[in-house]
Amino acid sequence: MEQKTENKQENKTPEKNVGHPGHIPQTAGNDAGVRPPRILAWETTAACNLACKHCRGSSTIHSAKGELTTAEAKKLLDDIRETGTPIIILSGGEPLMRSDIFEIARYGTDLGFRMTLATNGTMITEEIAQKIHDAGIQRVSISLDGRERTHDIFRCIPGCFVDSMRGIENLKKAGVEFQINTTVSRFNVDELEDVHAFTKEIGAAAHHFFFLVPTGRGAELTEFEITPEEYETALEWLYGIHKKTDLQIRPTCAPHYFRILRQKAKEEGIEVTPKTHGLDAMTKGCLGGISFGFISSVGEVNPCGYLPVSAGNVRETPFKEIWANAKVFNDLRDYSKYLGKCGACGYKTVCGGCRARAYHETGNYMEEEPLCSYVPPKFRTKNE
Ligand code: SF4
Numbered sequence: 470m471e472q473k474t475e476n477k478q479e480n481k482t483p484e485k486n487v488g489h490p491g492h493i494p495q496t497a498g499n500d501a502g503v504r505p506p507r508i509l510a511w512e513t514t515a516a517c518n519l520a521c522k523h524c525r526g527s528s529t530i531h532s533a534k535g536e537l538t539t540a541e542a543k544k545l546l547d548d549i550r551e552t553g554t555p556i557i558i559l560s561g562g563e564p565l566m567r568s569d570i571f572e573i574a575r576y577g578t579d580l581g582f583r584m585t586l587a588t589n590g591t592m593i594t595e596e597i598a599q600k601i602h603d604a605g606i607q608r609v610s611i612s613l614d615g616r617e618r619t620h621d622i623f624r625c626i627p628g629c630f631v632d633s634m635r636g637i638e639n640l641k642k643a644g645v646e647f648q649i650n651t652t653v654s655r656f657n658v659d660e661l662e663d664v665h666a667f668t669k670e671i672g673a674a675a676h677h678f679f680f681l682v683p684t685g686r687g688a689e690l691t692e693f694e695i696t697p698e699e700y701e702t703a704l705e706w707l708y709g710i711h712k713k714t715d716l717q718i719r720p721t722c723a724p725h726y727f728r729i730l731r732q733k734a735k736e737e738g739i740e741v742t743p744k745t746h747g748l749d750a751m752t753k754g755c756l757g758g759i760s761f762g763f764i765s766s767v768g769e770v771n772p773c774g775y776l777p778v779s780a781g782n783v784r785e786t787p788f789k790e791i792w793a794n795a796k797v798f799n800d801l802r803d804y805s806k807y808l809g810k811c812g813a814c815g816y817k818t819v820c821g822g823c824r825a826r827a828y829h830e831t832g833n834y835m836e837e838e839p840l841c842s843y844v845p846p847k848f849r850t851k852n853e
């Protein structure tokens with residue numbers, strides 16, 4: 470599953486992407502309140518030409534029954550426009566498997582959205598790259614989990630690294646900006662430095678690191694899950710590299726990065742402000758249901774693609790109403806409902822823990838994040 474392509478402007482002028490709040494009412498008792506969505510990932514199709522080991526959607530070559538039609542897709546964009554102008558990530562499966570993808574992208578561009586595309590890159594011929602450009606798609610994210618050998622093993626198709634690289638070259642020729650998304654797992658945790666160097670070498674605008682969430686086919690990958698300690702080390706490495714690299718770096722679905730950032734800054738005697746840490750000072754770890762949402766190929770709305778708790782279906786309820794009123798969203802916006810270590814944690818408003826990992830571990834999305842090694846004071850024993 471290709472999930473998130475974010476905005477180049479994010480570190481500079483995030484307000485530009487927020488749009489106006491429309492008429493979304495505030496909900497009493499919510500710490501985060503109801504804010505307009507800033508980024509929406511839309512699984513335009515569940516079909517995919519690859520069979521990656523960690524796929525969130527367990528995608529296959531076939532589309533799911535009842536995927537949104539072109540007319541329904543356009544209506545969805547009209548409905549979303551009622552909430553503002555979030556960044557729209559056309560995702561999948563593999564969005565290029567959908568024959569009307571450029572018609573949808575152009576429709577969104579004309580409505581004023583920043584349209585982006587999350588793809589495995591293997592289908593981007595010169596002609597497709599030009600169509601991407603002409604539809605007004607402003608950034609394409611391509612998944613690369615390592616150099617050729619690592620990537621092909623993880624993506625389960627020999628030669629797909631070479632195909633993705635060809636896609637990148639075609640995007641460059643067409644003048645389309647691209648970023649690299651790397652899924653972090655035990656499989657490649659020792660290769661992150663190398664894949665980051667490679668990302669720079671090929672001229673990407675950004676490098677986003679996705680931390681594996683065990684769901685879909687990824688649920689079978691327990692041997693590839695990293696431990697809380699490896700997770701901590703990887704995030705500390707990211708904090709270090711963030712300061713040195715000129716590429717936009719973003720850890721995704723690694724909410725406790727924002728706890729580590731504050732702990733490290735404190736050790737260094739630096740106050741975390743937009744001036745010292747850019748957008749990192751203003752955003753939080755898990756944005757699911759707060760400013761990020763996911764729409765499935767059949768119109769189900771979820772906090773994110775890894776948390777299969779339905780907030781409603783856009784075929785039955787306008788997106789704006791779902792966004793404002795769904796129980797799961799309002800739960801996630803209310804920090805007083807967070808449980809376990811996350812509930813007692815002083816960093817919960819900047820981190821929040823991964824609600825999807827909590828859900829897959831315990832069945833309750835408000836429970837504590839299982840992969841965080843931080844112990845809040847209330848949970849420490851006398852000897853800690
Ligand atoms: S719940 Fe987890 S996977 Fe979903 S957006 Fe939050 S951090 Fe990412």
Ligand code: SF4
Binds near residue numbers: 815820841842845
């Ligand atoms: S305990 Fe929960 S809220 Fe606190 S840093 Fe860890 S994951 Fe984040």
